[in-house]
Amino acid sequence: MAPALIWLILILCLLISVIKYTLALILKWSVPGAKIKKDYTYQPTVSVLMPCYNEGKTVYETIESISQSDYPNDRFEVIAQDDCSADDSYLWMLKAQREFTNIKVRVERNNENSGKARTVCNALQQSTGEIIISIDSDCIFHPDAIRELTACFSEPKIGSVGGRVGIRNPNASTITAIQTFVYYAAFQLYKVPENWTRSVGCISGCLFAIRRELLLQIEPRIRSRHWFGIPVNQGEDRFLTHQTLLHGYGTYVNNDALCWTTAPATLNELFKQQLRWRRSVIRDLFFTLRTLPQHVWKLHPNTVVTLVLTPLAPLVALLVLFTALSSDPMAWAGPAPLLMYLGIAAALGLAIKKYSVRETVNHPLAFGGYVAWSLVSSLFITTLALCTMDSRDWGTRGKKREASHADSSSQ
């Protein structure tokens, strides 16, 4: 009975995925109305919040790219908030503040290491913009990014807008190549049907724009998030998106607002990043299930489906994988999954090469890596995430550096 139920849910998830991706292609090419109406004359004041922890010189490059934005310089400010980095990030921020005088850059520092979510909230306290854009400090932004994001807020019911995140280093390793495929598919396909109903389930924290008044309403909730008393400092982007929807606003990803992030280049880093994300997904699922009636009555059905099925998929995939391996231990060795994944990866590779040359993946072996990663992702990460929901470890930031920071703070 149980395996049959699992298979049923899996088939449902697959069916919805197939429908979703098919719908994405139809909407992308045939329904211009699925896209938001952008008004470039709408130019609200913008505060770009850049929380930072141990990013080194990258923060300088990030601020540099923002300084080149095609947006009236007097209409936006950058607030760089250092979360007590153990390296020279803070010095790089100050350097950027000194050198990029064409824009207003404020550099602040937390009193103690607080995690990204609270650092964003601290930066919010310093900001004045009508639109708040939260960015990652390891990203490079397209000059049009701010203009593209703000243009979407001309629709009054839009609460949050995200940009498309590309990979800065697609050919650094097989690991980064794999992520290039994943990111591209997520933004160019998976989120398109969600865009249609203005109900994107998760806007990436790399480039996240939100109305100030909305963020101020949500801020206390961000600060008070906890897991049985343990403060939660991860997954603030998913939480913010979710809260935007629950507050009755729409969410949207504008794929013309571009930024490029530095993807983890080693398996270890990728595993930790994915583990952190998977915890956020599971936490979000628990939240959704806990407040399901509120979701069902208040939100668009597509939003509910997205919020329930998207996080449910890795859990089901895990159960399916366990069931498959226990009934047929050599199932993974069959050619069907390999061919399917290779086919998907090849199609994505060609699409990236044609439509996003900057992210072209050179190494064909990355296709094989994509297959292997899918198995690892389904089997291990979900299990580990389920068992370490209490972890506050960011993962991609080294313990040594955190320890050295603690030492320096105490001194």
Add this chain to the structure above:
Amino acid sequence: MPTAAVSKVESKKTVQIQPMIYRSVVTLYRIIGIATLYLVLAGILSYAFVMGFYAVNTSWAAPVILAPSDDKSLDFMQKIVTSKQTLEDLKVDEKRLESSISEMIGHRTSLLNLEPELQDAIVRERTHNRAAGPQLSQLDQQKQADNLKTQTIMAQVKQVESSIDRDLAAGLITKGDAATQRAALNQAQTSYTDSKINEVLLTDNILEKNTTDTKSLDVLNKQAELKSEIAQLDIAINVAQEQVREESQQIDRLRKAIATAKQTPYELITSGGKPVYFAFVPYDNQGSVAAGAAVYDCYLNMVACRKVGTVKQTFAGEEHAIHPIFRTDVRGFLVQMELDRPESAKSKTVFLNRKPFFF
């Protein structure tokens, strides 16, 4: 106590209790989480070890419980019954054919015996005709000459008849004499007519003797029919004998097939009696199998093994089975085990000839 004060105390209590509850929940969660992770880790390592072990081990066999109600057993029984029925039918048919051949051979012999007699009769008749023909022709010529003479005489007789009438009218003779004379003349006329008839009959008889008439043709036809019937009998006998040979061979083959089938495990289970135990051995593990080899049953399918019986016999027929661990299709054969511990027949795997880890 005022309401405000009560709610303040309750709130204070909640503030004190909630962290304790959280701590307990988190502690419990961590214990369960760590246990789960270790279980998962153990599961993954076990999975990898079991996969590796069964990939290299060459002494395992998978016990198979066969029952008379299994599809294969039922199929086997059905085939045996059908084969036996076919065998019986073939035997009956063979006997029928043999009787038929015997009958045909007897009939043929009779016909063969009849043929020379017929041939002799024809020869005899022809010989007789050849001799009698010329004699009759000569006699016919004499007869013709005699009749010519008689014809001349008969012309004179007519004159005599006229003279009788004249003599009677003249009163030279009495009426009685005249009647007597006339009767004699009539007698002579009749004799002449008979003689002419005999001449014609003789000519006809000569024709029969000297030429092939329809009677002879009938006889020849009968002779041809006789030969044809003999030839047809020869063919029928040959066909029947060939059929008997083929059926005989088929009977032999069926007997061998039934004998072979009786040496399969399915015969053992369908014939009833005491329970019999089997194990599937993949071809890769063939080297470990011999009659009398020890059978070991192990905990967790690989350790702490104990001897539970021996291999009684091996069966030659190829069998297909699902690999007990890999779940892939495997080719191999069955062996019969004599088990001291019948419950080992329900184990996932047993090991033949040696323990996998020497313990």
